Amino acid sequence: MSASTLITVATTGAESTKQDVPALPTTLEELVETAQRCEAAGAALIHVHVRDADHRPSLDVARLRDTVAALREATDLVVQLSTGGAVTDSFEARLAVLDAEPDSCSLTCGTTNFGDDVFLNPYPFMRDLYLKARERRVVPEFELFDLGHVHALGRLLRECGLPHGGAVHCDVVLGVPGAAPATPESLLACVAALPPEVTSWSATGVGRGHLPIMATALAAGGHLRVGMEDNLLLARGVPVEHNAQLVERAARLAELMQRPAMSTSQARELLHLG
Template identity: 60%
Template sequence: MSASTPRPGSHGTIVTVAPTGAEHAKADVPNLPVTLDELVSTAKDCERVGAAMIHVHIRGEDTKPSLDLGRLKDTVAALRAETNLVVQLSSGGAVTDPEEHRLRVLEAMPDSASCTMGTVNFGDDVFMNRWEFVVELHKRMRERGIVPEYEIFDLGQLTSLHRLLDKHGLPAGGHVHVDLVMGVPGGMAGDTETLAAALRLIPEGATFSATGVGRSSIPVMLASLSAGGHLRVGMEDTISYARGERVKDNAQLVARASGLARIAQRPPLSPDEVRKLIGVQQSG
């Protein structure tokens, strides 16, 4: 699909918030939401200012990243009870999490889950995603009716996505949605040229969001909006709002993204509009 081809949903913008992640320590980032109460409060604030989807990593009592299934189920239930957001769980966890724990995330039955399309150097670590694991994740999501968001950290992973779809068919919901994660040390650059190159490789009819990590946050947002794409922002990906200014909270980042979407005359889509666009079955 060329960068000039209109995409479904191009009249509006999916704004996803990724509030926590697995990289930042609470001791270093005191305003990072790590408890369930903090996460729900953050979700409600972000929904009010334009977020339609939340990309969730959870933490344990020790504030460290966790894939505890009971906590995941409680988190999904609380977010559904308190917000109308599309609930997307990370199947990536932390780089040290074993595959079986990452697959078990799906038992919490979120609306959506991430599916990273390959292994990538992640700073000083390696984020391992073997082909067999990716295929298993794709199949289990389809069996459960969970819509995948295919996480792309480098251009070759889009080639792998074509291979996955050709060999194993469309995902649950029948629509392909990808997130271009840009600016990770070890992955693709967070700039307009790289985003344009990625668009030439995105499957026909797919929609895409883009995530700019760190200082690439604003350039990636602007590039994505200009190309008909959607946005993911949040403290998982950046804790700086501007040079020398720390992020106040996740809602601050969502408000900026929503404002830019309106300037681009593609205002934030509602959660129900996003469900329809990416093929999420209405819960309940």
């Protein structure tokens, strides 16, 4: 069990609209301000989706490059770009995310129902993304929405070897409608099935599963992902006003469990970022 806790903040996502959630950081200025506050609160890694001038999800590589540069200038956070984008984005556009040269990228290990939509991640695309990330020296975070995704991760590692740096970090994402539920039982089943190459893992509970998954992950030796991409309520009927609130709560719980929040330098060491 790690003596400290990696806290990832997933600030924006691709699902919620600015009109419905005005507090969502969708401009570059809002994202940088959010990153600075979240780093001060205990986050060491930021998971990034960007939006265009109309606040719609975008995989424009120039916009992604500007975002990576701005976050590096303003913070010491590990910058991770989403290669999931929105469910309508093409495989080509998702692969091109790596051209923005982030520290890390997400890599979802299988197709899943996503509410009324389908989030497509066929194995050949997973492999192409994995190999391109290694070629570009970008460290992947393997996103696991279901037990079958854990199996697919094992296959990928067996067939393609270790990623850049040699560390294998994954995030178990639970509670997406159509995928595994956000329960302690689901999390522990996925963790028990992780391939032996995995060096660290975190967990995300979407919506009302946020707190049970956070508590279970800490008790089981895992790390945490929080943020407005996954959870818009601080408590029943109490909307999140800023991502920093969710990071602060995660840091308090980690401290209580005697696994305090990791520094950014410790996060880089954990992920073998150099």
